[in-house]
Amino acid sequence: xxxxxxxxxxxxxxxxxxxxxxxxxxxxxxxxxxxxxxxxxxxxxxxxxxxxxxxxxxxxxxxxxxxxxxxxxxx
Numbered sequence: 001x002x003x004x005x006x007x008x009x010x011x012x013x014x015x016x017x018x019x020x021x022x023x024x025x026x027x028x029x030x031x032x033x034x035x036x037x038x039x040x041x042x043x044x045x046x047x048x049x050x051x052x053x054x055x056x057x058x059x060x061x062x063x064x065x066x067x068x069x070x071x072x073x074x075x
Contacts, residue, residue, distance in 0.1 A: 018064055025057040 032050045036042045 015067060018060065018067070022057065022060045022064060025053060025060060029053050029057050 029050075032046075032053055036046060036050055039046070
């Protein structure tokens with residue numbers, strides 16, 4: 001029985017970590033998007049970082065949906 005309790009605790013901690021990482025990436029994505037909108041001629045590196053952050057954010061959202069985690073208004 002101890003094994004299942006430990007597994008539940010680990011899952012709960014990882015879910016919390018996932019949610020916090022998603023929220024952090026969302027803030028980062030919004031900041032980068034605003035930077036690109038305000039710049040006249042964004043460099044390729046800036047655009048690449050924006051696409052990379054967006055891909056990470058969408059991947060983590062899909063992972064949260066698979067785990068059926070409710071993130072609130074972040075969805």
